[in-house]
Amino acid sequence: MLEMAEAEHTALLLKCYTKLKDFSTLEEFLRTTPPSQYDHATAIEVLESASYYDLAAEVAQKVGRYDDYVRISLEQFKNCSATVEFLRSLPRAEAGRILLRRRALMRHAPKETIALVRHLCELDSQASPTEQGPAIDELLPVFVDDLPQLEVFLRSVLLDDGCQLPHSKAERLFPTLLELLVKSHSELVSGEGAASDQQEAASSIAADIMRLIRQYPSDAALANTLMVCQTHGFVDGFFYAAEKLHRHQLLMQWCFEHKDAGRLLDVCKRCGPADQSLWVQALSFLASPESGEGHLEEMQEVLRHIEDSDLMPLLLVIETLRNSEEVTIGDVRPYLQAQYRRLVDSVEVSRGKSTQDRQEIARMQQEIVQLRTQAKEFQNTRCFQCGLTLEVPAVHFFCGHSYHSFCTPTDGTCPKCSSGALPKLSLKEQREAQARNAEDFFKYLQGGGDRVQAMGEWCKFGAFDADNLADMDEDD
Numbered sequence: 001m002l003e004m005a006e007a008e009h010t011a012l013l014l015k016c017y018t019k020l021k022d023f024s025t026l027e028e029f030l031r032t033t034p035p036s037q038y039d040h041a042t043a044i045e046v047l048e049s050a051s052y053y054d055l056a057a058e059v060a061q062k063v064g065r066y067d068d069y070v071r072i073s074l075e076q077f078k079n080c081s082a083t084v085e086f087l088r089s090l091p092r093a094e095a096g097r098i099l100l101r102r103r104a105l106m107r108h109a110p111k112e113t114i115a116l117v118r119h120l121c122e123l124d125s126q127a128s129p130t131e132q133g134p135a136i137d138e139l140l141p142v143f144v145d146d147l148p149q150l151e152v153f154l155r156s157v158l159l160d161d162g163c164q165l166p167h168s169k170a171e172r173l174f175p176t177l178l179e180l181l182v183k184s185h186s187e188l189v190s191g192e193g194a195a196s197d198q199q200e201a202a203s204s205i206a207a208d209i210m211r212l213i214r215q216y217p218s219d220a221a222l223a224n225t226l227m228v229c230q231t232h233g234f235v236d237g238f239f240y241a242a243e244k245l246h247r248h249q250l251l252m253q254w255c256f257e258h259k260d261a262g263r264l265l266d267v268c269k270r271c272g273p274a275d276q277s278l279w280v281q282a283l284s285f286l287a288s289p290e291s292g293e294g295h296l297e298e299m300q301e302v303l304r305h306i307e308d309s310d311l312m313p314l315l316l317v318i319e320t321l322r323n324s325e326e327v328t329i330g331d332v333r334p335y336l337q338a339q340y341r342r343l344v345d346s347v348e349v350s351r352g353k354s355t356q357d358r359q360e361i362a363r364m365q366q367e368i369v370q371l372r373t374q375a376k377e378f379q380n381t382r383c384f385q386c387g388l389t390l391e392v393p394a395v396h397f398f399c400g401h402s403y404h405s406f407c408t409p410t411d412g413t414c415p416k417c418s419s420g421a422l423p424k425l426s427l428k429e430q431r432e433a434q435a436r437n438a439e440d441f442f443k444y445l446q447g448g449g450d451r452v453q454a455m456g457e458w459c460k461f462g463a464f465d466a467d468n469l470a471d472m473d474e475d476d
């Protein structure tokens with residue numbers, strides 16, 4: 001019996017038939033010979049090269065070389081609809097593989113092809129998947145020559161009628177759709193002399209984009225959104241993602257670059273509670289010459305906030321405002337007046353305190369003189385500790401308290417008064433120790449911290465009192 005013929009034999013035989021132009025014998029041979037007895041690839045190749053396309057297609061279909069069948073159908077018969085129908089009848093996985101190789105289908109019959117893709121990915125079937133079809137992202141290359149169709153398709157899957165995929169799968173497709181939409185939007189917006197219907201389309205796409213972005217709140221998706229929107233200049237999406245990711249500096253930078261005082265104020269209001277320094281940055285930008293002119297209203301609002309939350313000292317604000325060529329004293333008068341009132345109030349409070357302290361010191365000095373120069377009478381008859389009648393030996397303290405000698409503690413202090421005095425003494429010692437620590441002070445200064453504040457702190461400890469300075473010199 002004839003085994004499967006060698007490729008050369010098949011080729012030779014078929015070539016003879018085609019040379020003789022003996023179509024009927026050729027047809028007869030292919031119809032009657034079982035496919036297992038000749039080499040399929042060679043047969044199709046010879047038939048094609050002799051322009052017997054019908055026959056080649058027939059053989060390809062009969063022997064299960066579907067890719068060849070689809071190729072010949074597309075190249076020779078240009079019958080796209082029929083080809084799509086044929087692909088539908090194949091197992092999904094195989095149809096997907098063939099479709100990826102025959103992208104021309106999308107060019108010639110986009111509608112049918114999109115329907116085919118939906119069918120292959122089982123988007124339309126309600127039932128649970130029966131056989132393993134290709135995933136949508138595997139089939140995306142089919143759209144590579146026709147991005148508008150891809151946009152339509154992905155919109156239909158992710159956006160228009162709600163998301164038709166499980167969230168994890170949808171999130172993989174989301175960046176592709178987002179980029180397509182954002183690109184379309186920027187093309188519409190940048191079109192010169194944009195007509196009103198074009199603007200309408202742009203704002204409708206913008207609304208769709210925001211709706212899409214809000215569906216994917218994960219950090220990875222937001223980072224993607226941020227990148228795509230920044231690259232293609234879709235400002236609303238960029239602001240949304242940056243705010244969600246707490247990338248406040250990106251937003252400030254954008255406002256600085258675009259000199260957009262309105263949005264700057266908006267950023268401060270929305271993100272200020274999380275980062276108060278934004279207000280300070282906003283003020284120094286608005287006051288700088290780079291911000292351009294006409295931001296007085298925004299500047300006053302920023303000043304109001306800085307004043308309410310006490311974010312900057314007055315001197316720093318004045319220093320900042322000095323940079324502006326536009327701001328006059330009149331513009332910031334309410335702020336300055338309020339600040340001066342506050343200063344005056346605080347000065348008055350301090351003066352009151354200092355008067356109190358001076359009186360206290362005078363009283364104490366008087367008391368010391370009295371203790372040194374005047375006799376003190378002790379008329380207590382009862383011990384302050386146990387309450388019994390005093391007997392000799394008794395101990396009298398200058399504070400006016402008297403005790404039995406066995407009622408006084410061994411350290412020789414008045415039990416009534418020392419409990420109040422001890423914490424103060426230890427605080428004083430602590431501060432003196434801190435004041436003597438010159439090394440820490442210079443470290444702090446060199447560390448680039450707020451120098452004035454550091455001086456203030458160490459003044460409080462008495463670091464610059466004459467005694468301590470002498471101590472330091474001795475140490476050196």
Ligand SMILES: [Zn+2]
Nearest residue numbers: 399401414417
């Ligand atoms: Zn006492």
Ligand SMILES: [Zn+2]
Nearest residue numbers: 383386404407
């Ligand atoms: Zn006693």
